[in-house]
Amino acid sequence: MKRSFSHIALCLLLMIQIHSSAQVPILNSYSPADATVYLDFDGAEVDGTIWNQEGKIVAEPSGLSPATITWIHQMIADHFKLFNLNITTDPAVYERAPVHQRTRIIITPEGNWYGPVSGVSAIGSFVWGDDTPAWVFIHALSDNPAFIAAAATHQIGHTLGLQHQSAYDSYGLMISELSGGENNIFSSQAPLMGIPFYKAADWKNGHPSTGVQNIQSDTAMIAGAPNYIGYRKKGEGTVTGDNTVKIERQDPGSLALNSPGNYSYRLFDISGRLLTQGILKTGYNEIPTSRSSSGVLVLQWQGESGSGSEKILH
């Protein structure tokens, strides 16, 4: 009787174990990359980090469904599709990644050990080499998948060394540490490193919280030192579907493009500096580039029918 009970208990435990681990789908956004961000949805015990000033932290599993996790992963991966960086939900991939090019984002219901915030991270911890994780607390985000994806992207940005994008007035005084894109109230865009929840959010070149005299180019900082992630090579996993914007012709000061749909576009130089942005209409488009811009440019486009990016030798 006792033995049967033990067997039943063991089977139950096994089933619980299998069930809980089966909850998180194994996803990788860009497997060739060594640099890795691990999205940890299934709970964690954390000790021996700067967060453990009051002892061990036990983070509960997120409780999100596989479909929701897949959607969140895709949203986050979309923000990093320019970069030579893998967004994974696979702990084994994280373990294999270089210790100086990896971070873990623990996505968990509560962060009572820290306080009433939607997430927290140590700036630049991606390269610390000591596996300091970052956090997203989903109850503080109303368990809203879009908010969770935006908050996780924001925290990943911090681990990659980004400060907040801030809003300053014309005298250079800070209006808000977290810019919500309010400089143009008609704009539907906000910086990912500001308040990314209520507008279409993206990386930005702007004034960070460290001072109006500074310029933070989010993309350049992510790709460059000390992360040394770099950008993806041309044609490697940067395009979704067959919504590719094709380059018809390159002239000094302009690019001729053939677009399969209506897209907003942005053109960067290799350092991540925004050169120009605007709207592409279906069919033939000619967009300006600076006459002095030569070398490698990065074109990003985004619209209802998809998004993508392309490196251009100009």
Next chain:
Amino acid sequence: MNTLKTILSGFSLLCCLLVSAQKQDSPAELPYSNKIELRDQALEALFQAQVHISLEMAPGFHLEGEIRNKTDHGGSVVSLLIQVESHPGGMLSISRYSDPKGHIHYTGHLMKLHEPEGLMLVEKDQHYYFIETQQRFLVAE
């Protein structure tokens, strides 16, 4: 009306002066209030310590604490987490790693959660410094 303009201009100028008064020549490009140059070998001494640490890191900067965690990733990266008693409750997280040319580098922070300021380790011209900066530049939400 002119008086109001003058007062406003004066106030703006004062604000600008106050903002620019914060130093910002640190290698990490963070505004800081204090910079402490560390003694040569002080950082290496941390990695040679056993459990308890009592070390003069710089003139007037004595570090007293205990190692809470040590992680060795095959020798190329070693990380320490030190509970610092001389800054009650503060934690020093520090890593030593070698670059592809074999040069040794250190990164680290000393902070206590929710405190207004923390220390960040920075390297400049082969010297290491702790800069005292607002903690919101080190830990962000």
